[in-house]
Amino acid sequence: MPDISELNGTAIDNVAEFDGVAVPAAVSAPAAAYSVRLLGSGVGISSYTGPAMRVRRDTAGGTGDDDEADIAFDSGVISLDSAISNASAGVTATTLGEFINVGTVGGTTYSNPDSLSGTASCFVDEWKDQSGNANDASQATFGSQPQIHSGTVNTDLITENGEPTLDFDGSNDFFRSIAVASATANTIATVLKADSTLGGLQKVFARPNSTAGQLRLSGAQYSFDDYELSPITTTRASVTTAAAQDLLFGYVTNTNKTVRLGKNGGTFDVGTTLTKDLQIIGTAETDAKLGSKRDGSAEYFNGNIQEFVLWTTDHSASRSAIESDINGFFSIF
Amino acid sequence: MATVYLPVEATIPGMTSAERAEAIDREVWRLRRPLSVQSPNDITQFYYPRITHPTTGQVAIVGDTEENVRIHPDVDLTDLLALLPEVPQEEKDGLVLYIDANRGGTVPFGQLIPSTSTQLTQVEAEALGWFPDPIEP
Numbered sequence: 001m002p003d004i005s006e007l008n009g010t011a012i013d014n015v016a017e018f019d020g021v022a023v024p025a026a027v028s029a030p031a032a033a034y035s036v037r038l039l040g041s042g043v044g045i046s047s048y049t050g051p052a053m054r055v056r057r058d059t060a061g062g063t064g065d066d067d068e069a070d071i072a073f074d075s076g077v078i079s080l081d082s083a084i085s086n087a088s089a090g091v092t093a094t095t096l097g098e099f100i101n102v103g104t105v106g107g108t109t110y111s112n113p114d115s116l117s118g119t120a121s122c123f124v125d126e127w128k129d130q131s132g133n134a135n136d137a138s139q140a141t142f143g144s145q146p147q148i149h150s151g152t153v154n155t156d157l158i159t160e161n162g163e164p165t166l167d168f169d170g171s172n173d174f175f176r177s178i179a180v181a182s183a184t185a186n187t188i189a190t191v192l193k194a195d196s197t198l199g200g201l202q203k204v205f206a207r208p209n210s211t212a213g214q215l216r217l218s219g220a221q222y223s224f225d226d227y228e229l230s231p232i233t234t235t236r237a238s239v240t241t242a243a244a245q246d247l248l249f250g251y252v253t254n255t256n257k258t259v260r261l262g263k264n265g266g267t268f269d270v271g272t273t274l275t276k277d278l279q280i281i282g283t284a285e286t287d288a289k290l291g292s293k294r295d296g297s298a299e300y301f302n303g304n305i306q307e308f309v310l311w312t313t314d315h316s317a318s319r320s321a322i323e324s325d326i327n328g329f330f331s332i333f
Numbered sequence: 334m335a336t337v338y339l340p341v342e343a344t345i346p347g348m349t350s351a352e353r354a355e356a357i358d359r360e361v362w363r364l365r366r367p368l369s370v371q372s373p374n375d376i377t378q379f380y381y382p383r384i385t386h387p388t389t390g391q392v393a394i395v396g397d398t399e400e401n402v403r404i405h406p407d408v409d410l411t412d413l414l415a416l417l418p419e420v421p422q423e424e425k426d427g428l429v430l431y432i433d434a435n436r437g438g439t440v441p442f443g444q445l446i447p448s449t450s451t452q453l454t455q456v457e458a459e460a461l462g463w464f465p466d467p468i469e470p
Contacts, residue, residue: 054376056377061439066366066377068372068377088371088372088374125376138376139376140378141358141378141380141381141382142380143381144382172382296382297382297395297464298464
């Protein structure tokens with residue numbers, strides 16, 4: 001059966017119900033999308049063919065130290081079999097497993113074409129944006145780069161619930177350079193796990209222009225918030241975590257003048273309803289952070305992040321479809 | 334770990350504090366990975382984080398005096414020394430000798446900080462207003 005774009009003259013995107021059955025709203029393209037898996041239409045991405053991330057290997061001063069390479073998806077997710085490309089001069093490895101001289105993992109023995117003296121640890125210096133907006137999250141300071149391999153021989157990538165993840169150390173790791181367009185709404189979906197619920201204030205996502213407008217963790221509570229000016233007043237929605245792998249879905253709209261945050265398909269918590277324009281409007285920001293406060297100087301997230309997707313629209317109507325797509329891969333709840 | 338805040342003065346004509354701090358930080362990274370071995374596609378360019386003073390706009394490098402910085406055998410100090418015009422020549426010569434003696438090895442970052450540089454502890458930096466954001470509830 002061919003695809004159809006309209007039904008009785010009504011665009012399919014505008015059809016809310018057919019024969020009494022609710023039709024999920026189409027998921028439109030995100031503003032930025034980062035994941036260890038290859039994202040697709042389930043989060044609004046039509047086709048992404050680029051690499052997953054750029055990584056740096058650390059050989060403790062030995063051969064090949066600090067060389068970098070892009071790594072591709074391998075059957076839809078990064079793995080030690082991921083092909084590498086665009087590597088530093090002198091690199092002859094063809095897979096991530098060879099690039100870090102990992103040894104034998106899962107019955108596969110990876111050769112050591114670059115003659116490393118041991119297994120390299122591996123860090124991410126650029127998490128590629130799959131949205132098509134070239135909104136790559138980067139970290140040019142070597143000590144602030146999240147990690148994907150520990151450097152232990154015969155050991156797989158760092159994983160969470162069986163899938164690879166980026167480990168943020170809580171000391172100084174974060175990404176920057178994420179641009180957020182001016183909008184009347186934001187929606188976020190992320191898969192993450194805090195290392196502990198005992199820490200102080202940490203930021204998962206922070207916008208550069210204010211201490212508000214962010215996804216944060218404090219103790220055992222994730223919060224998503226936004227704000228109005230004169231004076232600055234925050235609206236905040238919160239959910240608790242047991243430092244387990246969580247799927248968070250949050251959105252904020254200027255129509256409702258409030259934020260909502262839900263965890264693992266559960267009921268939304270709703271923030272205070274404000275009265276003035278929320279500062280998602282007219283605040284195009286070019287250096288939002290993933291994993292730290294707004295200026296990258298503190299409040300670092302201690303845990304791991306596997307996926308973070310940001311829309312500059314209200315996608316609450318697509319929550320079920322988006323969560324189904326994400327949970328279908330990560331099996332969180 | 335011994336964190337040190339190193340405010341960078343805009344003492345080089347044509348360079349702001351931010352530009353000079355970035356250039357120095359880039360040269361510290363090149364102690365470990367000199368330009369001669371870098372790839373044009375390298376993302377990693379800096380050794381330490383930097384912070385900006387909220388009112389003066391001055392930038393400070395946030396270093397660790399106890400961290401052992403790897404010194405690449407092919408290290409070239411020319412550009413780093415050019416960024417430190419206020420450092421006495423005698424001290425620069427000493428730095429060159431020290432780095433040359435440790436090519437392929439490591440040196441504590443604290444040994445690389447010029448005598449002319451202001452060094453602030455966390456408490457001192459806080460008192461001077463480097464961290465303005467209020468603690469949120």
